[in-house]
Every structure is written in C-alpha cells, then in structure tokens.
Amino acid sequence: MADQPLILYHYPFSPYARRLIWYLKIRGIPYCQCLQPPILPRPDLSTHLSLNYRRIPLLAHGGDLYLDTRLILNLLDTLFPPPPLTADQKTITHLLSTLTTATTLFFKAAELLPSSLPVMKDPKFLKDRATFSPATFATPRTKEDRALSRAEALLEIQSSVRLLEETILSDGRNWVLGGKEPTRADVEGVWVIHWLLTLPPPHNDNALDPAVINKTRYPKTMAWVNRFDQFINALSGKEGRVIKGGEAAELILKGKRGGDIGVDEADPVVKVQGLKKGDVVEVFPTDTGSAFKDRGRLVGVDEREVVWENEKGVRVHAPRLGFRVLGVKGRPSL
Numbered sequence: 001m002a003d004q005p006l007i008l009y010h011y012p013f014s015p016y017a018r019r020l021i022w023y024l025k026i027r028g029i030p031y032c033q034c035l036q037p038p039i040l041p042r043p044d045l046s047t048h049l050s051l052n053y054r055r056i057p058l059l060a061h062g063g064d065l066y067l068d069t070r071l072i073l074n075l076l077d078t079l080f081p082p083p084p085l086t087a088d089q090k091t092i093t094h095l096l097s098t099l100t101t102a103t104t105l106f107f108k109a110a111e112l113l114p115s116s117l118p119v120m121k122d123p124k125f126l127k128d129r130a131t132f133s134p135a136t137f138a139t140p141r142t143k144e145d146r147a148l149s150r151a152e153a154l155l156e157i158q159s160s161v162r163l164l165e166e167t168i169l170s171d172g173r174n175w176v177l178g179g180k181e182p183t184r185a186d187v188e189g190v191w192v193i194h195w196l197l198t199l200p201p202p203h204n205d206n207a208l209d210p211a212v213i214n215k216t217r218y219p220k221t222m223a224w225v226n227r228f229d230q231f232i233n234a235l236s237g238k239e240g241r242v243i244k245g246g247e248a249a250e251l252i253l254k255g256k257r258g259g260d261i262g263v264d265e266a267d268p269v270v271k272v273q274g275l276k277k278g279d280v281v282e283v284f285p286t287d288t289g290s291a292f293k294d295r296g297r298l299v300g301v302d303e304r305e306v307v308w309e310n311e312k313g314v315r316v317h318a319p320r321l322g323f324r325v326l327g328v329k330g331r332p333s334l
C-alpha cells in the first residue's frame, strides 16, 4: 500500500501541518500537496469530499483520508517504517508527542500570538477562528485579563523549554534520540516552540519575551531549535508537487483502500452504544472545531482509530483520543 499516492491538505503557516511536512521531508517520503485557504470555506474538502471536519492538516493515502497529525504520523511510520528504536527511544518520542499535542501547550502558544501580527488584526481571520476555538478567540476579556493570561501562557511555554533543557538535551546531544540526524522525536518536541521563535521579527520577540526565553537561560534548547531550523531549511525545494482540489479528489475517489480493521466489540465506546458495522455514526473532535461534525457508516473501530464511509464514499479515519464517536439512532440516512 505504500505505492498509493499521499496527498497533504494544508496551508504552509499551520504549525500542525509543519509537523507533517518536516517529517515527510526528513524521511524523504514522496507526497503531493493540495494547498488550502487558512480560513473557511475549503470547497476542496467540503464540496469535493463531503467533509465537515475543519482542521488542517489532513492526509489522503490512496482512497483513505486521515484526520489529525497524531494518526497521520503513525500512518507514515506504518507505511514507511523508520529504523528500529529502543524501548527508551520509543518512550521519549511518545512522551514528547503527549507534551506537545495532548496538553494545553499549543493553546498557550496560540494565546501568545501577538496582536502586532497582521493576521491577528484581520477581522475575517478572527471571526473564522472564533468558530474553531471559542475559548481562545471568542471570549471577551479586559486588557488586564488578557495580559495576565498571556503571562501565564508564557510561563507554561517556559516550563516546557526548561523541561527540554534539563532532561533530554541536558547532556549536550545534537538531536533528541542522539543520532546524526533529527527523527520524529525532534519533530514532536520542537514544533510549538519553533513556531513562536521563528515568527518574523519583531513578532517573535512580542510573542516570547526575550528576557524570559533566551540563549543564556536555555542555551541547549535554543541551539537545538536553531539546528533543527537549519536542517529543515537545507531541505527546502523538496516539497511535494502541488495539485488542485479536483485532481486530489479524483485520486482519492478512485484510490485503492487499505485493509478493514473491523469493529472491536469490546471497545468501551462501541459497547456502551451497541455500535455495529454499517451503523450511522457522527464523529467530531472534542477540543477544537467541535461544531464541525461528520457523518457516515461505521466501517471499523479499534483502540487507535475510527473509520467511516461518508456519502461521497470517502473512507475517513480519525484517532480515538480527542474525538467523539456517536451512534445516530433512529436516523439511519446520512
């Protein structure tokens, strides 16, 4: 199945999308990219593929469409297995992913995006993001509340930088797993702090107060982010071929599909709702973009992913953690 095309839907300034682009480039995995607007609507997804999910990035592999970078990185490792890791290396990679994708870290970083950034003054962008993350973008706050909230956000980012400085990078290694080149572990650890540090000046300093996050306090982490940035910059020009939404949809709709994982009847969510293969389900993320729900016939569920087929016949995969799967009883049509 690694012979099926990979199509990445993204826009380049998405820090989540960079997780994938970097990994694809570091591993030399060929892919195509279908560029999306940073705000809705995205007809390449909503019209061509009948998808309501509003987050970026997504990755299609043949006739299967995968949501969420956590699931997508695991897919890439299944399709293109990296060199074997020790148990300790697997643990570090996994825990760094947990730190940056399953905590409030990203939301704190988003809170630090400075109002000096043109996008943060764009009413269309702010209105769009209010439907994505009401807690961050739609909650009215006084200037003082906002200043305190940003200060607390900076403290949380600082604490994650200190963690890296005092643990995994403390022995002066170049890369998280100690090899000659970055691995998935570096991608998992670096993307949030890299996002803010590499905002164009002066916005980077407006986001991360240089009196708090600097080379003197955190020399190893700052050098590592810089090293990673240089490594990635040296790979520029190796981006995938850009294709239009129509071509991408055509490839997906006629693409070969992967194997069927079946419905695990012992799965707690399956069991409590009595879900069966073919039932109509509604699936949506529970943290951001929760108002954008997808429907389809249940194809499979295990502890890692839920798979459904939507009205266009697209087979969609979402991770289990951070997503809700609801049986739609009494309304069996899509």
Ligand SMILES: N[C@@H](CCC(=O)N[C@@H](CS)C(=O)NCC(=O)O)C(=O)O
Residues within 6 Å of the ligand: 014, 015, 016, 017, 038, 039, 040, 054, 055, 056, 057, 067, 068, 069, 070, 101, 132, 288
């Ligand atoms: N857990 C998701 C989060 C993805 C996410 O929040 N992406 C942001 C862009 S960096 C997003 O979708 N923002 C709203 C949008 O682009 O519509 C993942 O790992 O893919």
